[in-house]
Amino acid sequence: xxxxxxxxxxxxxxxxxxxxxxxxxxxxxxxxxxxxxxxxxxxxxxxxxxxxxxxxxxxxxxxxxxxxxxxxxxx
Numbered sequence: 001x002x003x004x005x006x007x008x009x010x011x012x013x014x015x016x017x018x019x020x021x022x023x024x025x026x027x028x029x030x031x032x033x034x035x036x037x038x039x040x041x042x043x044x045x046x047x048x049x050x051x052x053x054x055x056x057x058x059x060x061x062x063x064x065x066x067x068x069x070x071x072x073x074x075x
Contacts, residue, residue: 005013
């Protein structure tokens with residue numbers, strides 16, 4: 001008597017193993033995407049807060065700054 005699995009059983013086992021790895025990988029990728037979305041949301045909130053802190057940001061009323069005006073006097 002042979003204890004070796006039939007080719008169909010062997011192939012089925014290989015497919016089950018691949019499916020298991022695929023499910024695990026999918027779970028890991030979903031977790032990565034979830035964490036990235038949380039980080040994106042936090043960064044978007046930070047940007048919104050910074051925009052609120054800037055006076056007249058985007059109203060066009062702010063004076064245009066010249067970089068030469070910002071040079072220290074010894075230049």
